[in-house]
Amino acid sequence: MSIGIDELEDLAVGAAFLGTGGGGDPYIGRLxxxxxxxxxxxxxxLDLDQVKDDDFVVTVAGYGAPTVQIEKLIGEGELEKALAKLEQHLKKKVTAIIPAEIGGSNSLVPIALASRCKLPVINADGMGRAFPELPMNVFSFNGISASPMIVTDEHCNTAIVETASDRTAEKITRAIAIELGLRVFIGCYPMTGRMVRECAIEGTLSQAIAIGRSIRQRPPGSCAIESLMHCLSTIYPDRESRVLFTGKIVDVQRDTADGFSKGSFRIEAFGSGQSAELIFQNEFLRVCVEDKLVAVVPDLICVVDEETASPITTGALRYGQRVKVIGIEAPPQLCSEQALTYVGPECFGMDFPYKSIATLEAEAADKAPKSATAV
Amino acid sequence: MSIGIDELEDLAVGAAFLGTGGGGDPYIGRLxxxxxxxxxxxxxxLDLDQVKDDDFVVTVAGYGAPTVQIEKLIGEGELEKALAKLEQHLKKKVTAIIPAEIGGSNSLVPIALASRCKLPVINADGMGRAFPELPMNVFSFNGISASPMIVTDEHCNTAIVETASDRTAEKITRAIAIELGLRVFIGCYPMTGRMVRECAIEGTLSQAIAIGRSIRQRPPGSCAIESLMHCLSTIYPDRESRVLFTGKIVDVQRDTADGFSKGSFRIEAFGSGQSAELIFQNEFLRVCVEDKLVAVVPDLICVVDEETASPITTGALRYGQRVKVIGIEAPPQLCSEQALTYVGPECFGMDFPYKSIATLEAEAADKAPKSATAV
Incomplete structure (x- = not known):
C-alpha cells in the first residue's frame, strides 16, 4: 500500500469520518x-506486521481545539524541527511514525512529516477514531508512557514534558496549548516497534482511504449513504454500524472552553417530529433520540451530509444542514474494562456505563410496547 | 564571605525583608x-568580581504562589535532579548558581542547591528584591533568555521549556505551575559568568545578611526599627529609604488567583485616623495614604512588625498586626526605561508611570498648603 496525492483526498474524507467530528480540519491536513x-x-x-521489534516509533498529532486549528496553520518546518528536538532529547533516531489518532488532519499530519523526514508511516493508530485528550489511546491503556514528549507551536516555542502519569502530561500539555493559542503539535509515546505491534489499532489508514473512496467514488446509480454503509459493513464485519438518525440541524451551541471545542446540537427528523440531541467535546460523545440514549463513546458517532455522505466536523455544524448520524461499534481494544476507565462515558462527565449501539438497540426493542413494534 | 548555618537565620530574615512580601516563606527556605x-x-x-568569564551559571528559584509554597514542601533530591536534567539538556556542567531574586525562600534555595551540588553561589541576584513574574529581572532586561529552562515538581514531573520570548516562557511556566499545584522549581537563564558580571545586582546576599542582623542583633538599648533604618542607610547610601506609614492592619483581602497570591489590605494609623491601602501580587506593589500614592513598584515596599521589625510576607498578613511600612528606592538597574517596561506600575495594571518614593514625597511637600507643612 502506498499513499500518494491521489489517495490523500480519500484519506482526508475517510479520516474526517472516523474522526467523529474531531481530529482537526481535513482540508488543512490535506494541503x-x-x-x-x-x-x-x-x-x-508499513503494515503492522512489517514493523520490526527494534523500530523506534513516535506518534505525532495536532493538539488543541479544532475550532482554532483552521485559523492558525502549521509553520514551515515546524513538524520536522519538533521531531528533531525530540530525537535530540531521546538521543535516538526515530525509524517510523504512527498517527496518534485517525481524524481529519491528524491522519494527514503524520504522512506529511513522514514524507519530509523520509520515514515510513505505520498503517495503524492509537485510537481507531479521534478523542479529545492525550491518554485516550491504546498506548496509555497498555502502560506505554506518553513522555518524554514534545509540545511545539509555529514560533518554535517548545516544551519537552516528562511526567509520571499520562493524565498529568495531558493537564500540562493542555495548559501549554491554551497559553500558545490552542493549536500546537505534539510528538509523544516514544516506543519500540514491538510495543506498536502489540497494541496499535490495525489498518486504520487503509480503512480511512476505503471509507473516503466509498463516499467520493460511489458506484453509478447508488446513493452515497448506501455506498458508505456497504463499505463500513465490509471493513468492519464484526462491528455493528448503522444510521441512528436523519434530519435537519435546528440548533447549535458551541464554545471554545477549557482548551476544547465543546457544545451540543439538535436535529429534527423530517415529518415525524422526532428530535435527536448530540453533545461533543472536540468529538461527538453521545446521541439521544427523544431523550433516549442511542449511542455513546467510545462507539463512533459520525455526522454526515444526508445527500453526499460527506463527514461534518464539529466546527462545521450549521443550522439547516440536512444530516445523517451514523454509529459504529468501537474497536474491541477501546471496550476493555481498562480502556473504559480512559474513554468510557464517565470520563466525559456522564454518570452511566458504556453500552454499545447494538445493546442499546436491543434494549429499546425489548422495552417497546408490542403494538408499536408491530407497526 | 561564607554562608554557614549561623548566617542562615540573618539571611532568612533579611531576604524576607528584601522579598517585599514575596519570594517564598523564609522559614521553609531556612530549613x-x-x-x-x-x-x-x-x-x-563568590563576589561578582570573582566570577570568571567562562563560568556557566544558572538561576534557580521556587515559583508559584507563596500561599501554596508553605503547604507543599520540597521533595528529597528534587533540586539536584532538576539541575542534572537541565545540564543534560544543555550538554554543559553548571559551575555556579545565582539566586533569581532575593526573597524569603528564594535566596535560601540556591544556597541549599549549591551546598548539595558542591557549587559556588554568587553574592548577587537578578532583581535586588522579589517580583512575581519570570522576566521581571535584569537578565531579561539585558536580552539574556530565560530558556532553555526547567520546571519541576516534587514528583519529578518536568518540562524543559524553550521559547522565543521570556514573556512566553512566563505564560507557559505559570500554566504548568497551576496544573502542578502552584509550587514548582525552576532552573533558568543559563548564561556565562561574563553576562552575570555585566548585569546582576551586586552584593544582595551579604546585604540581606546585614539587614537580618540589624533586625535580630540590634545594639542594646536601640529599637529594632532604628537599627534597621540605620542599616538601610549604610548599605544603600545612594538610595532613599524611609518609614512610609505606621498603624494597625484592619482589613485583609487575599485570593490565590491566576497563579498568584493577590490582594489588598488596609492599615489605620494610631490616633490620627489616617489610613493606608496596599495592594500585592505575591509582592507588595503600591502604597496609598489617604488615596495619595506614596510608593509604587519597582521601589521596594516592605511591611515589618512595628516592635521587632520582623518582615511580614503577604501570606502572613493578619488583622490586628501593628506594622510599619518601609519604602526603599529601587536599585538603578530596575529604573531604566527598558527595565520599567518589565517592572513598572503599568506591568501590574496601574495606569500611571513610576515615580520614586523621593519624588512622590517632594511632590506632596510642594502641593501641601503652607500652614500644614508648618505644623
Missing part, C-alpha cells in the same frame, strides 16, 4: 500532506 | 538550607 508529497515524495506505508 | 549545609557543608560564596 499540508499534498505539499509534503510534492516536495519530498510519497512516504512508505 | 532546606540548614539541612543541606548539615549534610554537605557550606557552599563557597
Amino acid at each position: 499540508i500532506a499534498t505539499k509534503a508529497i510534492q516536495d519530498c515524495g510519497e512516504p512508505t506505508v | 532546606i538550607a540548614t539541612k543541606a549545609i548539615q549534610d554537605c557543608g557550606e557552599p563557597t560564596v
Whole structure:
C-alpha cells in the first residue's frame, strides 16, 4: 500500500469520518500532506506486521481545539524541527511514525512529516477514531508512557514534558496549548516497534482511504449513504454500524472552553417530529433520540451530509444542514474494562456505563410496547 | 564571605525583608538550607568580581504562589535532579548558581542547591528584591533568555521549556505551575559568568545578611526599627529609604488567583485616623495614604512588625498586626526605561508611570498648603 496525492483526498474524507467530528480540519491536513508529497515524495506505508521489534516509533498529532486549528496553520518546518528536538532529547533516531489518532488532519499530519523526514508511516493508530485528550489511546491503556514528549507551536516555542502519569502530561500539555493559542503539535509515546505491534489499532489508514473512496467514488446509480454503509459493513464485519438518525440541524451551541471545542446540537427528523440531541467535546460523545440514549463513546458517532455522505466536523455544524448520524461499534481494544476507565462515558462527565449501539438497540426493542413494534 | 548555618537565620530574615512580601516563606527556605549545609557543608560564596568569564551559571528559584509554597514542601533530591536534567539538556556542567531574586525562600534555595551540588553561589541576584513574574529581572532586561529552562515538581514531573520570548516562557511556566499545584522549581537563564558580571545586582546576599542582623542583633538599648533604618542607610547610601506609614492592619483581602497570591489590605494609623491601602501580587506593589500614592513598584515596599521589625510576607498578613511600612528606592538597574517596561506600575495594571518614593514625597511637600507643612 502506498499513499500518494491521489489517495490523500480519500484519506482526508475517510479520516474526517472516523474522526467523529474531531481530529482537526481535513482540508488543512490535506494541503499540508499534498505539499509534503510534492516536495519530498510519497512516504512508505508499513503494515503492522512489517514493523520490526527494534523500530523506534513516535506518534505525532495536532493538539488543541479544532475550532482554532483552521485559523492558525502549521509553520514551515515546524513538524520536522519538533521531531528533531525530540530525537535530540531521546538521543535516538526515530525509524517510523504512527498517527496518534485517525481524524481529519491528524491522519494527514503524520504522512506529511513522514514524507519530509523520509520515514515510513505505520498503517495503524492509537485510537481507531479521534478523542479529545492525550491518554485516550491504546498506548496509555497498555502502560506505554506518553513522555518524554514534545509540545511545539509555529514560533518554535517548545516544551519537552516528562511526567509520571499520562493524565498529568495531558493537564500540562493542555495548559501549554491554551497559553500558545490552542493549536500546537505534539510528538509523544516514544516506543519500540514491538510495543506498536502489540497494541496499535490495525489498518486504520487503509480503512480511512476505503471509507473516503466509498463516499467520493460511489458506484453509478447508488446513493452515497448506501455506498458508505456497504463499505463500513465490509471493513468492519464484526462491528455493528448503522444510521441512528436523519434530519435537519435546528440548533447549535458551541464554545471554545477549557482548551476544547465543546457544545451540543439538535436535529429534527423530517415529518415525524422526532428530535435527536448530540453533545461533543472536540468529538461527538453521545446521541439521544427523544431523550433516549442511542449511542455513546467510545462507539463512533459520525455526522454526515444526508445527500453526499460527506463527514461534518464539529466546527462545521450549521443550522439547516440536512444530516445523517451514523454509529459504529468501537474497536474491541477501546471496550476493555481498562480502556473504559480512559474513554468510557464517565470520563466525559456522564454518570452511566458504556453500552454499545447494538445493546442499546436491543434494549429499546425489548422495552417497546408490542403494538408499536408491530407497526 | 561564607554562608554557614549561623548566617542562615540573618539571611532568612533579611531576604524576607528584601522579598517585599514575596519570594517564598523564609522559614521553609531556612530549613532546606540548614539541612543541606548539615549534610554537605557550606557552599563557597563568590563576589561578582570573582566570577570568571567562562563560568556557566544558572538561576534557580521556587515559583508559584507563596500561599501554596508553605503547604507543599520540597521533595528529597528534587533540586539536584532538576539541575542534572537541565545540564543534560544543555550538554554543559553548571559551575555556579545565582539566586533569581532575593526573597524569603528564594535566596535560601540556591544556597541549599549549591551546598548539595558542591557549587559556588554568587553574592548577587537578578532583581535586588522579589517580583512575581519570570522576566521581571535584569537578565531579561539585558536580552539574556530565560530558556532553555526547567520546571519541576516534587514528583519529578518536568518540562524543559524553550521559547522565543521570556514573556512566553512566563505564560507557559505559570500554566504548568497551576496544573502542578502552584509550587514548582525552576532552573533558568543559563548564561556565562561574563553576562552575570555585566548585569546582576551586586552584593544582595551579604546585604540581606546585614539587614537580618540589624533586625535580630540590634545594639542594646536601640529599637529594632532604628537599627534597621540605620542599616538601610549604610548599605544603600545612594538610595532613599524611609518609614512610609505606621498603624494597625484592619482589613485583609487575599485570593490565590491566576497563579498568584493577590490582594489588598488596609492599615489605620494610631490616633490620627489616617489610613493606608496596599495592594500585592505575591509582592507588595503600591502604597496609598489617604488615596495619595506614596510608593509604587519597582521601589521596594516592605511591611515589618512595628516592635521587632520582623518582615511580614503577604501570606502572613493578619488583622490586628501593628506594622510599619518601609519604602526603599529601587536599585538603578530596575529604573531604566527598558527595565520599567518589565517592572513598572503599568506591568501590574496601574495606569500611571513610576515615580520614586523621593519624588512622590517632594511632590506632596510642594502641593501641601503652607500652614500644614508648618505644623
